Amino acid sequence: MNACVSPPPSAALGQHSLFDLWECDPERISNRDALRDALLGVIREHRGTIVEQVFHQFSPHGVTGVIVLAESHLAIHTWPEHGFAALDLFTCSATLDHAAIERSLGEALGARRIERRSEARGLPQKGLANEGAPSQPPPKAIPAPGA
Amino acid sequence: MNACVSPPPSAALGQHSLFDLWECDPERISNRDALRDALLGVIREHRGTIVEQVFHQFSPHGVTGVIVLAESHLAIHTWPEHGFAALDLFTCSATLDHAAIERSLGEALGARRIERRSEARGLPQKGLANEGAPSQPPPKAIPAPGA
Numbered sequence: 001m002n003a004c005v006s007p008p009p010s011a012a013l014g015q016h017s018l019f020d021l022w023e024c025d026p027e028r029i030s031n032r033d034a035l036r037d038a039l040l041g042v043i044r045e046h047r048g049t050i051v052e053q054v055f056h057q058f059s060p061h062g063v064t065g066v067i068v069l070a071e072s073h074l075a076i077h078t079w080p081e082h083g084f085a086a087l088d089l090f091t092c093s094a095t096l097d098h099a100a101i102e103r104s105l106g107e108a109l110g111a112r113r114i115e116r117r118s119e120a121r122g123l124p125q126k127g128l129a130n131e132g133a134p135s136q137p138p139p140k141a142i143p144a145p146g147a
Numbered sequence: 148m149n150a151c152v153s154p155p156p157s158a159a160l161g162q163h164s165l166f167d168l169w170e171c172d173p174e175r176i177s178n179r180d181a182l183r184d185a186l187l188g189v190i191r192e193h194r195g196t197i198v199e200q201v202f203h204q205f206s207p208h209g210v211t212g213v214i215v216l217a218e219s220h221l222a223i224h225t226w227p228e229h230g231f232a233a234l235d236l237f238t239c240s241a242t243l244d245h246a247a248i249e250r251s252l253g254e255a256l257g258a259r260r261i262e263r264r265s266e267a268r269g270l271p272q273k274g275l276a277n278e279g280a281p282s283q284p285p286p287k288a289i290p291a292p293g294a
Contacts, residue, residue: 016233068201077239122233
């Protein structure tokens with residue numbers, strides 16, 4: 001199933017929220033399996049559709065995890081030594097409420113402070129406005145022979 | 148190996164770039180295996196350390212992919228019907244050059260326009276400034292008995 005097909009053409013194709021969670025409970029962001037269970041629990045609570053997941057324990061500490069959703073993805077990187085976790089949630093449908101998921105993530109990881117930034121991804125008018133750095137230079141005008 | 152351990156305490160813990168690629172070659176963003184090979188090639192070209200990867204083909208079209216790196220992650224979601232791909236690159240070390248990787252991704256997917264936004268993640272001074280929405284309300288003052 002792909003929840004991302006046929007969005008309204010005038011709307012953004014996706015919504016991307018970056019959550020910086022501070023003063024997390026270090027124990028909750030240290031262990032791969034416990035962190036995976038916590039995040040899968042949050043996604044299930046909000047009725048996200050889990051497609052695949054990858055969680056990796058780093059040495060000496062820190063976990064990276066990604067849950068691929070039919071609605072897009074949730075990723076996390078943790079620094080237990082700083083009580084810090086950086087998450088990002090990308091969705092292409094309005095069925096997942098980013099603010100509600102943010103609250104659940106904060107509770108699940110015992111965070112005392114959260115910074116959130118949210119970005120519209122694939123806004124047609126932004127794409128057409130040609131913002132940002134082009135990957136390739138615009139085609140050069142080639143003078144007509146003899147001009 | 149974890150490239151994310153022991154960052155300078157005064158610096159951001161990570162850098163997160165969001166790349167919106169427009170007017171991509173639809174064939175290059177339609178097929179899971181071809182897209183996976185292209186992105187793994189870009190990471191190898193830039194000497195990123197690949198830990199795990201997950202790529203999922205959606206029906207009728209679209210691919211979601213995540214490459215977990217020792218340096219953090221690269222994720223992609225594609226809309227071939229719009230010639231659009233949304234990528235994000237998160238790194239916790241300065242060994243990967245986001246601007247150079249952006250150019251390689253644009254070339255690999257045949258993009259004619261790219262919008263990039265880049266965010267510092269886990270800036271200590273931002274964390275201490277208590278920006279954004281707290282996950283939990285501040286503790287309420289409890290009146291003293293008899294007050």
